[in-house]
Amino acid sequence: MKKYHIKARQHWEDFSYQGKNYSLSHFEVHEVTFKGNKDTHKFVVTYGLHCFAKNGQENSINLCYSDEFETREIDLERYFASKQIRHCVETLDKQKLLYETTKEKYFTFESVNSLSGYPEKYKVCLCIFKENRLLRIHVTSAFFDRENKPVPNKHYTIFKLAMDAKRRPRGKVIPKEASRK
DSSP states (O other): OOOOOOOSOOOOOOOTTTEEEEOOGGGGGGGEEEOOOSOOOEEEEEEEEEBBTTTTTEEEEEEEEEEESSSSEEHHHHHHHTHHHHHHHTTTTTTTTEEEOOOOOEEEEEEETTTSEEEEEEEEEEEEEEEETTTEEEEEEEEEEEEEOOOOOOEHHHHHHHHHHHHSSOOOOOOOOGGGO
């Protein structure tokens, strides 16, 4: 796949654990296009370390992975669930409502936890911004949300967030979570 002129990791190396290889190809940089009634928005999508790694969790293994800014233990629960993220991001225009708090933008959906076999609320956190004239979605983290905090009443569509990102003035700072190579 072609490389983009962005400050983010575009390729993740696979890892091996107990003689088994685990692919991270679902985190490769890719494009997604959303066609609305008035506009079409093309995004470059990247993913962060927190989508599959978290220290000190029940399903964290004794194997660390680094994004060159931090090192975390791989969490097998997050890893197996992360295989759904790409499809969910690619269908944000059809079914997902994005919620925004002062700290984050995210969406949630019900997913079967492959380790427990039970459905749980899965939360995907992301940044939406413009970098070098490209619209970007950077998935910062994804996990089974067991805090049961109430979902905000205010939600947005991907089209609204794309328009907001396009309107931001040049020189706007890229979120630090999205600029890790």
